[in-house]
Structure formats: structure tokens, C-alpha cells
Amino acid sequence: MFARSAARALSAPTAARLFSASATARTKVAVLGAGGGIGQPLSLLLKNDPLVTSLSLYDIRGAPGVAADVSHVDTGSEVNGYAADQLDQALEGVKVVVIPAGVPRKPGMTRDDLFNTNASIVRDLATAVGRVAPDAHILVISNPVNSTVPIVASTLQKAGVYDPRRVFGVTTLDVVRAARFLAGLVDASPAETGVTVVGGHSGATIVPLLSQSSFGKTITGEKLDKLVHRIQFGGDEVVKAKDGAGSATLSMAYAGAKFTNALLRGLNGEKGVVTPTFVQSPLFADQGVDFFSSNVELGPNGVEKIHPIGQVTEYEEKLLAACLPELKKNIEKGRAFVA
Ligand code: NAD
Numbered sequence: 113m114f115a116r117s118a119a120r121a122l123s124a125p126t127a128a129r130l131f132s133a134s135a136t137a138r139t140k141v142a143v144l145g146a147g148g149g150i151g152q153p154l155s156l157l158l159k160n161d162p163l164v165t166s167l168s169l170y171d172i173r174g175a176p177g178v179a180a181d182v183s184h185v186d187t188g189s190e191v192n193g194y195a196a197d198q199l200d201q202a203l204e205g206v207k208v209v210v211i212p213a214g215v216p217r218k219p220g221m222t223r224d225d226l227f228n229t230n231a232s233i234v235r236d237l238a239t240a241v242g243r244v245a246p247d248a249h250i251l252v253i254s255n256p257v258n259s260t261v262p263i264v265a266s267t268l269q270k271a272g273v274y275d276p277r278r279v280f281g282v283t284t285l286d287v288v289r290a291a292r293f294l295a296g297l298v299d300a301s302p303a304e305t306g307v308t309v310v311g312g313h314s315g316a317t318i319v320p321l322l323s324q325s326s327f328g329k330t331i332t333g334e335k336l337d338k339l340v341h342r343i344q345f346g347g348d349e350v351v352k353a354k355d356g357a358g359s360a361t362l363s364m365a366y367a368g369a370k371f372t373n374a375l376l377r378g379l380n381g382e383k384g385v386v387t388p389t390f391v392q393s394p395l396f397a398d399q400g401v402d403f404f405s406s407n408v409e410l411g412p413n414g415v416e417k418i419h420p421i422g423q424v425t426e427y428e429e430k431l432l433a434a435c436l437p438e439l440k441k442n443i444e445k446g447r448a449f450v451a
């Protein structure tokens with residue numbers, strides 16, 4: 113699927129690469145919410161990942177149909193679809209669970225406005241994973257990610273099966289956007305304009321560390337303000353353009369498949385797979401922020417090593433100062449929901 117070296121994996125892979133890598137080890141992956149706007153194209157992209165042996169597609173509506181459709185694609189993996197009352201069967205033997213279940217935003221809404229609906233969806237799915245596949249790695253896409261990831265962690269903790277190395281918030285779309293938007297400004301390929309994006313996944317909690325990119329550090333002044341704003345609020349652009357029909361689905365499916373592939377490569381023992389993801393983290397725990405996205409090395413157990421954020425400019429310090437209090441609130445809200 114995606115390029116096999118870590119450096120290239122974090123740059124923008126071409127569609128052709130989705131079909132090209134050869135498999136080493138293989139794994140059963142479940143998509144919970146497979147009938148949705150993200151779930152369907154994500155399932156298709158995962159069907160094309162040679163590291164996926166078996167695809168288990170679950171939704172409260174439509175998953176058997178999506179599975180029948182995707183199963184005709186001529187790649188090696190088998191595909192099974194499960195109806196609303198078959199969640200436990202869908203999770204049997206699964207090593208990686210990707211969760212895009214839940215409602216998306218409409219114009220005028222924040223991601224936090226989705227909390228009331230999505231918190232219980234994510235909690236109930238995490239409860240089932242803890243019961244049926246307690247060793248699985250859980251990749252949370254459902255918003256608000258800053259709260260749904262702590263919800264998954266606390267739910268598993270309650271069940272006595274929480275391992276912080278196996279719970280991830282998927283923030284890859286922010287990284288994908290940052291590379292794409294920067295590439296457009298400096299007239300380079302997104303493969304060369306990778307940006308480490310840290311913090312969380314909503315507005316001011318999204319902190320692109322442009323100074324750490326050779327292209328990014330050339331952007332200054334008003335241009336920098338505009339680029340940072342575009343990376344932080346890229347989701348709003350799509351919500352507005354879709355005009356009530358939802359939020360990013362296709363670029364998110366791409367980002368979700370990209371992160372899943374990175375994790376699978378790490379699980380299979382590939383060295384040097386490093387990408388930003390929102391995990392339980394010591395980096396700002398002394399400020400009460402115990403989940404944070406930064407570069408994480410992925411390995412056979414999931415999170416192998418959490419990298420520090422590295423050197424940042426005064427400008428980026430200010431972005432971090434705005435990020436942390438909001439992130440803290442979002443995390444506490446998620447934890448409180450489960451408590
Ligand atoms: P969608 O409405 O098109 O699809 C959601 C799917 O979830 C539906 O098929 C629905 O039936 C299913 N679902 C609802 N409750 C369920 C349950 N209990 N179990 C299983 N499936 C259930 O929405 P979408 O556009 O695919 O977005 C899904 C979520 O992803 C939203 O919360 C959205 O905000 C989020 N999202 C996150 C990112 C990110 O970067 N992390 C990016 C885009 C969207």
C-alpha cells in the first residue's frame with residue numbers, strides 16, 4: 113500500500129502506491145461505521161492494503177451491502193459485513209479496529225457540538241471491543257476526537273483492559289492538509305512539504321510546527337497567519353462547501369487508510385514508522401493535558417515511543433499556549449462522561 117520507509121510514508125503517497133506494496137504479515141481489521149461517508153471509501157482503501165488479511169465491516173445500517181460490494185475487488189483479503197445486532201461477531205479475532213461511527217458536522221457547528229450524540233456511540237463500541245477483542249488497537253476517527261479518545265481510554269480502563277499503547281486518535285487529516293496547503297504555497301510536491309502537526313483535532317488545538325519544515329520556515333507574516341488558520345480550520349472549508357451534506361469523507365478515508373497502514377507496518381516490525389497521532393502522552397501531563405498528538409513511533413505493541421515536540425518558535429509557543437487549555441477542557445469532558 114503506502115511506501116514502506118517511514119519518511120516516505122509520511123509524505124503524500126500517490127494513488128498508484130495504494131496498490132503496489134507487497135505484503136509481509138497480515139491482519140484482521142474492523143471498520144465500525146463502515147456504511148457511512150468515511151466508512152465506505154475507507155473500507156475500499158483498506159481492501160487494497162496488502163497488510164490487511166480480513167476486513168470486518170460493521171454499521172447499524174448498510175454494512176452487509178458495502179461488504180458485498182467491496183468484496184468483489186480482486187485483492188487477497190476476505191470481507192465480511194455485519195448487521196446492527198452482530199457487533200460481537202464483527203469483532204472476533206480482530207487486531208485493529210477503526211471507528212468512523214457517529215454524526216458529522218453541519219455548517220455553524222463545532223466538533224464539540226457532536227459530543228452529545230457521538231460520546232455514547234463511541235463508548236458503546238469501545239465497551240464491545242474491550243469485551244470481545246481486548247488486545248485490539250483502536251483508531252478513533254469519530255469527533256470530537258479530543259474527547260472521544262479519552263472516552264475510549266476511560267471505557268477500557270473501567271473494563272480493566274486499557275493499554276495506552278493501543279488507543280489512537282486519528283489526526284492524520286491535519287497532517288495531510290498541512291502538506292497539501294504548504295505545497296500549494298511554495299510550488300513544491302506535497303511529498304517534500306511534510307509538516308508535523310501537534311496538539312489535538314479541532315481549531316486552535318491543531319498546531320502545525322511549520323518552522324520544523326524547510327519549506328514551512330520560509331513562510332512568514334500574514335502568509336503564515338493565513339496558512340496556520342487554513343490548517344486549523346480546513347475541516348470548516350469542507351463542511352461549508354458540502355452545505356449541510358456532512359464533512360470531509362474522501363480525504364478522511366485516505367488519511368484513515370494511511371494511518372492504518374502506518375500502524376500495520378509498525379505492528380509487523382517495520383522500524384522507523386513515525387507519524388503524529390493523538391495518544392495518552394506525558395508531554396504536557398504536568399499541565400493536566402494527558403492526551404496529546406505529537407510524532408509517535410509505531411511498533412509491534414502500538415505506541416513504541418512518543419517524541420518530544422522539538423524546537424519551536426515564539427509564534428508556535430503562542431499557538432501551543434492557545435491549544436493547551438482548550439484541549440484540557442475537551443479531555444476532561446470525555447473522561448467525565450465515562451466516570
Ligand atoms: P456519516 O453519517 O456519513 O457516517 C457515520 C456512520 O456511522 C453511519 O453509517 C451510521 O449508521 C454509523 N453509526 C452510527 N451509530 C453507529 C453505531 N452505534 N455503530 C456503528 N455505526 C454507527 O458520517 P461521516 O461523514 O462518515 O463521519 C463520521 C465521523 O467522523 C463524524 O463524527 C465526523 O465528525 C468524523 N470525522 C473525523 C475526522 C478526523 O479527522 N478525525 C475527519 C472527518 C470526519
Ligand code: LMR
Pocket residue numbers: 216217223255285346347348350351359360
Ligand atoms: C475534519 O477535520 O475535516 C473533520 O474533523 C470533520 C469536521 O467536522 O471538520
